[in-house]
Amino acid sequence: MANRTVADSPTAEDREFAFSTSDYDYLRAMLKEKTGIELGPTKHNMVYARLAKRLRKLGMSGFREYIEFIGSDAGSGELGTTLNALTTNLTKFFRENHHFEHLATTALQEIRARAVSQGRRLRIWSAGCSSGEEPYSTAITLLRSMPDIKQWDAKILATDIDTEMVRRGNEGIYPAAALEGMPADISRKYFEPYGDDKVRMVEEARNLISFKHLNLVGNWPMKGPFDVIFCRNVVIYFDKDTQxxxxxxxxxxxxxxxxxxxxxxxxxxxxxxxxxxxxxNIHRKIA
Ligand SMILES: C[S@@+](CC[C@H](N)C(=O)[O-])C[C@H]1O[C@@H](n2cnc3c(N)ncnc32)[C@H](O)[C@@H]1O
Structure with a gap:
């Protein structure tokens, strides 16, 4: 998913909604507490740009009213929308491709060698999966490098805190432009046309993945063990203790x-x- 732009954010003087420093500090602290994401002190314009459309839609007069609303029982449903708006979801297919190359040439080979004694079980987790490009790139890598995948108990878990991203990932529909730069043998084999300017992941790739809403700083229901975890471009927003x-x-x-x-x-x-x-940025668990 392409990142949201804040290039045209209004300055404090010509803002449509009142947005004080204490409103910003409140939202910043709330985001940190609920998600681990640290915004830094200078992202006023970004927060304003991302939430102003919610205030407009809800007919609110300013951020103070919005903050009171999300803290009330009546506004508890809006809180998820606030968090969705404040996450940064930039991603693309085969981003940092050396990880998918390592998966194909090294990790899967080791797991295959181990399967002789331990059984054909493969578990991969994409933690902070955004709109699904990372787990689908993983699924394509498995399908390309494991011709016998149907004989494996292979599953990819894809999780994100942003419910809208989880919904999109589960749907597996992307603008055709998302395939730009992808080798044609991959795009032709693993994506099918969907409407005018869209493509959809083929079913065999979708069937490998379970998309779930999960907060990385909350409780996890999974027991593991996982063979591989992708957690890329997520912890840059977390402080060291959270990491x-x-x-x-x-x-x-x-x-x-x-x-x-x-x-x-x-x-x-x-x-x-x-x-x-x-x-x-490839690590092996040693302890
Ligand atoms: C920049 S995207 C990275 C997507 C993908 N991993 C990649 O590298 O292309 C970061 C993702 O982490 C998610 N995220 C941030 N904080 C999270 C948390 N506490 N729990 C789960 N996901 C979180 C965001 O919603 C966002 O979709």
Whole structure:
């Protein structure tokens, strides 16, 4: 999904709705508490731009009224919409493709070798999956590199806190432009035309994935073990303590020797000693 733009955000003087520093601080603290996401002190315009349309739709006069509403019983349903609006969902198919190459050439080969004694079970988790491009790229990688996949108990779990992203991922429908730059043998085989300018993931890829709403800083129902976890471009918004807890929980859920892929601007230095860096933000669980 393309990122929302704030390029044309109004300045404080010509804003349609009153938005004070304390309104901003309240929303910022609420987002941190509920999701782990830290906005930093200078994202007023972004928050304003993302929430102003909600205020307009609800016929509200300013952010103070909106904040009171989401804190009330009557507005509890709106809170999810507030959180959806404040998450950043930028993603694309085969983003940071070296992770999918590593999955195909190394991780799946190891898992296949282990299957001789441990059975053909494969579990992959895309944590912070946004609108589904990451887990679908994973599904395509499995379908391309495991011709015998039907003989495996193979499942991909895809989770996100943003309910709208989970809905879109589950649907698997994308603008045709999302396939730009993808090799034609992949786009032709794994996407089918859907309406005028859209494509849909083929059923065999959709069937590999379960999309679920899940808050990474909340309770997790899964028991694992997972062979591979993707958590890419998610923790950049979390503080170090939140990251420490999260990566510890990932290590607990990964199988011995399991793989963790993190985003290009993320690292585990000073966060956890339970992983060994293999290269290019690819980690192996060692403890
Ligand atoms: C920038 S996107 C990254 C998507 C994908 N992993 C990628 O690298 O292309 C970050 C995603 O993390 C999700 N996210 C942020 N905080 C979360 C939380 N506490 N629990 C679950 N998902 C969260 C956001 O909703 C967003 O969809």
């Amino acid at each position: 420490r807890v999260l990566f510890d929980r990932y290590a607990n859920l990964l199988a011995p020797g399991g793989f963790l892929y993190i985003g290009h601007s993320e690292n585990l230095f000073g966060i956890t000693e339970r992983f060994k860096l293999l290269g290019r």
